[in-house]
Amino acid sequence: MKRLKIAICQIAPFVGDIDGNKAKILAARAEAATAGADLAVFCELVVCGYPPEDLVQKPAFQRACRAAVEDLAAATGDGGPALIVGSPWRDGAALYNGAFLLDGGEIKAARYKTRLPNYGVFDEPRRFTPGPEFPQPVDFKGARLGLMICEDMWLPGAGEALCEAGADFLIAPHGSPFRATSLDEREAAARERVKSTGRPLLFVNQLAGQDEVLFEGAAFIMDRAGEIVCRAPQFEPGVFLSEWEDRGNGWECVGGPDACWVRGEEMIYRAVVLGVRDYIEKNRFPGVVIGLSGGVDSALAAAIAVDALGAARVHCVMMPSRYTGAHSLADAKDCAERLGVAYESISIEPAVDAFAAMLAPAFKGREADVTEENIQSRIRGVILMALSNKFGSMVLTTGNKSEMSVGYATLYGDMNGGYNPLKDLYKTEVYRLCRWRNAHHAHDLKGPKGEAIPERIITKAPSAELRADQTDQDSLPPYDILDGILERLVEREMSVREIVADGFDETTVKRVEHLLYIAEYKRRQAPPGPKVTKVNFGRDRRYPITNGWRDR
Numbered sequence: 001m002k003r004l005k006i007a008i009c010q011i012a013p014f015v016g017d018i019d020g021n022k023a024k025i026l027a028a029r030a031e032a033a034t035a036g037a038d039l040a041v042f043c044e045l046v047v048c049g050y051p052p053e054d055l056v057q058k059p060a061f062q063r064a065c066r067a068a069v070e071d072l073a074a075a076t077g078d079g080g081p082a083l084i085v086g087s088p089w090r091d092g093a094a095l096y097n098g099a100f101l102l103d104g105g106e107i108k109a110a111r112y113k114t115r116l117p118n119y120g121v122f123d124e125p126r127r128f129t130p131g132p133e134f135p136q137p138v139d140f141k142g143a144r145l146g147l148m149i150c151e152d153m154w155l156p157g158a159g160e161a162l163c164e165a166g167a168d169f170l171i172a173p174h175g176s177p178f179r180a181t182s183l184d185e186r187e188a189a190a191r192e193r194v195k196s197t198g199r200p201l202l203f204v205n206q207l208a209g210q211d212e213v214l215f216e217g218a219a220f221i222m223d224r225a226g227e228i229v230c231r232a233p234q235f236e237p238g239v240f241l242s243e244w245e246d247r248g249n250g251w252e253c254v255g256g257p258d259a260c261w262v263r264g265e266e267m268i269y270r271a272v273v274l275g276v277r278d279y280i281e282k283n284r285f286p287g288v289v290i291g292l293s294g295g296v297d298s299a300l301a302a303a304i305a306v307d308a309l310g311a312a313r314v315h316c317v318m319m320p321s322r323y324t325g326a327h328s329l330a331d332a333k334d335c336a337e338r339l340g341v342a343y344e345s346i347s348i349e350p351a352v353d354a355f356a357a358m359l360a361p362a363f364k365g366r367e368a369d370v371t372e373e374n375i376q377s378r379i380r381g382v383i384l385m386a387l388s389n390k391f392g393s394m395v396l397t398t399g400n401k402s403e404m405s406v407g408y409a410t411l412y413g414d415m416n417g418g419y420n421p422l423k424d425l426y427k428t429e430v431y432r433l434c435r436w437r438n439a440h441h442a443h444d445l446k447g448p449k450g451e452a453i454p455e456r457i458i459t460k461a462p463s464a465e466l467r468a469d470q471t472d473q474d475s476l477p478p479y480d481i482l483d484g485i486l487e488r489l490v491e492r493e494m495s496v497r498e499i500v501a502d503g504f505d506e507t508t509v510k511r512v513e514h515l516l517y518i519a520e521y522k523r524r525q526a527p528p529g530p531k532v533t534k535v536n537f538g539r540d541r542r543y544p545i546t547n548g549w550r551d552r
Helices: 018-034 053-057 059-078 158-164 182-197 264-282 296-309 326-339 349-363 370-391 401-406 427-439 455-459 479-491 496-501 506-518 520-524
Strands: 002-010 039-041 082-091 094-103 106-112 138-140 143-147 169-174 201-205 207-210 213-216 220-222 228-231 238-246 251-255 288-291 314-318 342-345
Touching: 002 018, 002 201, 018 039, 018 059, 018 082, 018 238, 053 059, 059 082, 059 094, 059 106, 082 106, 082 169, 094 138, 094 143, 106 138, 143 158, 158 169, 158 182, 169 182, 182 201, 182 220, 207 264, 213 264, 228 251, 264 296, 264 427, 288 296, 288 370, 296 314, 296 326, 296 427, 296 455, 314 326, 314 370, 326 342, 326 455, 349 370, 401 427, 401 479, 401 506, 427 455, 427 479, 479 496, 479 506, 496 506, 506 520
Parallel strands: 002 039, 039 082, 143 169, 169 201, 288 314, 314 342
Antiparallel strands: 002 238, 082 094, 094 106, 138 143, 201 220, 207 213, 220 228, 238 251
């Protein structure tokens, strides 16, 4: 009987921090050695972090990655576990996305990614050269390992070629981004490769928030029948030992991690928390400042920030005007107290009066309109940025995807900030996440258990409170209708005719489509935020600002 112990190393590389990533790899290898592993497997491009974007085109960056791989290879000369690591690799004129077997102090084998994705958040053909169409297995301690990198698992070709060449089982290092449907999509893709090859498969994924893209880990092992038999947790780093045997009828996994995966609101909430935490930590901000209005969006953003960073690193500010209701003042204070954050109130009225006096000659003879509303929002933006400049904390914005879709946001006002936790969450999802957070908790959340968001914040009619008796529905369709239309326009790219056939009013659909297109210039100036849907604004959806198209 042949046996192997393979450590699944689910770590969080930091894009560009090659020395730091190398240290994490060595620390995980030491843990794998303690567990008795023969081999430690890491994610795609773990040496440099994924995605490196145009950093990878810098010759100095390529040299640093190569040196790190060589250092890691030398470290395996101690007789401990071998390594499979991913790194960019320059070979003559070609730059490859590579995976390397390091053992006995040497680089024993190199395999290059064959299928380079060019959709959604990916544009790898811009940077890398495809590897050989017919890759060969890698020999290791009596097993022939089929190394295929990320997209090579999702498309036919590389996996089948590896098995025709004698691979015993497949190892797939990934940089597979999170989205609400990613667990099912990965499982389906892995099952296709297992079905077409008849070989079990080990999937290893990155764990990190990288700008707008999230990677939640969730490594797994699938048997030759297409069933997932082992799972590593989501959102948690660790080294997870799996045991493999060949009893004469092929290799199979006989033991490994048995985590329970979460789905639905908990999965989305924890993904956004991961994105906020990594963005703030990796960019070395001491904390965040949030305008807390007494509304549902800012309350959820504050809860997410506390769960990501801890209450001591979150500063909330109420900025009331003459239109701010007493309930908003009370609700914002209540929310801040429940979350345990620093909280203060700074009235915008002196600045509103000053702007009115300053602009009176220029505005003479004109009625008040949205201009005066936007001035209030921009005053609040200036206050938040002043606090950010003075104390070093980054401003978190609080606009949801519904508002950003139709331009219900003020440039240089409520759009001011460095990161937006809610950027890819429709308003209806905001409400669902508030309900989930009040009723549940998770061990990796740093905020308090219990009802963090006051019930009245969730149930009252949403309002920007920029004029008397204002509600969002004065300007927008009800959010359940608006979000239904937007999801069809943005995520599914449906036509107006198709959306109307789904039961929506044609006039409303055309109006929403028009608002979506004309707000593109605002979205181009918006801060980044974590991607959780199929199509986010930014890396996924790239529409022209100047755009005369309308679906007639």
